[in-house]
Amino acid sequence: MTDLSMASSATQSVLDVDAIRQDFPILAQQINGNPLVYLDNGASAHKPLAVLNAMDRYYREQHSNVHRGAHTLGDRATMVFEGARETVRAFVNAGSTEEIIWTRGTTEAINLIANGLAERLSAGDEILVSRMEHHANIVPWQMLAERTGARVVPVEVTASGELDLESFAALLNERTRIFAITHVSNVLGTVNPVASMVAQAKAAGAITVIDGAQAVPHFKPDVQALDCDFYAFSSHKMFGPTGIGVLYGRKQLLEAMPPYQGGGEMIERVSFERTTWNTLPYKFEAGTPAIAEAVGLGAAIDYLNRLDRVALEAAETGLLARANALVETVPGMQIIGTAAHRVPVMSFKIDGLHPSDIGTLLDQQGIAIRTGHHCAMPLMDFYGVPGTARASFAFYNTLDEVEQLFTALQKIQRLFA
Amino acid sequence: MTAVQTFTNNPLGTSITLDDVLEAFELLDDWEDRYAYIIDLGKQLPAFPDEARTEENYVHGCQSQVWLLDYFDDASGNLYLLIDSDAIIVRGLAAIILVALNGKSPRDLLTTDIDELFEQLDLMRHISPTRGNGLRAMVGKIRDTAAAQQAS
Secondary structure, three states: OOOOOEOOOOOOOOEOHHHHHHOOHHHOOEEOOEEOEEOEOOOOOOOOHHHHHHHHHHHHHHOOOOOOOOOHHHHHHHHHHHHHHHHHHHHHOOOOHHHEEEEOOHHHHHHHHHHHOHHHOOOOOEEEEEOOOOHHHOHHHHHHHHHHOOEEEEEOEOOOOOEOHHHHHHHOOOOEEEEEEEOEOOOOOEEOOHHHHHHHHHHOOOEEEEEOOOOOOOOOOOHHHHOOOEEEEEOHHHOOOOOOEEEEEOHHHHHHOOOOOOOOOOEEEOOOOOOEEOOOOHHHOOOOOOHHHHHHHHHHHHHHHHOOHHHHHHHHHHHHHHHHHHHHHOOOEEEEOOOOOEOOEEEEEEOOOOHHHHHHHHHOOOEEOEEEOOOOHHHHHHHOOOOEEEEEOOOOOOHHHHHHHHHHHHHHHHHHO | OOHHHHHHOOOEOOOEOHHHHHHHHHHOOOHHHHHHHHHHHHOOOOOOOHHHOOOOOEEOOOOOOEEEEEEEEOOOOEEEEEEEEOOHHHHHHHHHHHHHHOOEOHHHHHOOOHHHHHHHOOOHHHHOOOOOOOHHHHHHHHHHHHHHHHHO
């Protein structure tokens, strides 16, 4: 199996997309009589053979429960499971694997934090989020606010889809206990200046949380450089399996937080008089974990690490640039979110068409995009739209696919004329 | 035009019949022509009264907004329906549903199999539970209304 895919030129590295596509078997199929053009990577990305093989091998050769230790298979399972944790630690540059908690995904990670910080909040405290958050980074905080009497306050966005940094600075105050912000907007693709915002929020005494779900498919975060307290992301958007995600948390905070769920694995000793908690990270991992999924995520990160990062990011920039250049070929098409720094995600609307019309007729032509509110209703309200159509690209997409999208949009427009 | 006439003058299911639609589909062989026809059918939906855009008449779908209004005509014993949506394809698909169900007695309406019709027209994926465009919920609501009318 070859999944190492880069051009040999050492000076000017170009991603060999044709070779990379061989690593993703799902891409080679017809949808409604057309080759699949998958532009819904922001919802969930596809899995390379390296991930499928790692999970298959795990179940064929290595599976048993982890941390139970009495036999060889249990040792093997524990070894690959904890190996994956180390792979994740290195990926986000955390100081220790004690700071890497497995969760079901970003959503569960944020709920875990919100639950763990409840004791620190009281009436009148503020939780600062932004208007461009996914509901997963709004609703858990609203639930926490409901419990504690705190308030959820949004940082506003500008028309171009960037955070309004003046409003952010003005909103930070001595009551700001938590600042929870998305690294990359799932709707707009905007890459937010999280490092400087985290620094300001910390100076104001807030605990800082970054939702990295849409960032990790495109670049590596460095939690030490960001200096955030928490960083959450999902495996399935970064080419790993569904059902698993990661919470990085600063050790001192994780130690001070109460457990999230009770059960097996998370305890040190149980008696009816007194139960004590296991050490980090296991304190937050009640029950048998998603072992094969952790192994799969580790394999996805290994796969990404073997690709040329510089070439990968250049290829993605090229996809977005081509898409931007073609917008004018579709009269009445308007991009929502034109921030200077974006990952290759393009939300758009077309005069006279509902996003669901666009989605239906693109699917007819084999092109998969997402339409709707993208779990970001406050942002839809801001732009005054019921939803958008969103094309989200991955490094395995080709420039030709970008062109097919626009040809298909032109065809749709003719149909409605 | 009176409010009642808005219902009874609806061409869908009266002057435009199910046979018309089936025949048209027979002749259309590529997807572009089929969808052009669906879009045109959607243009036949009578104007939906603004005052009826209420929560009660709203069909909860995932993406587009869909409204449904019904009127039972005691004289003929038939159930009349009005549908509106802000999505053009959904309007066209709603028109097909009306062609099959509008102006029928509750009994006839309840014996009409919409899934079978959509299967026949190769539009099944639009009405499948996974699509989330509200069409399935709309058909359910129409059938509930017919069943309630039949029981009363």
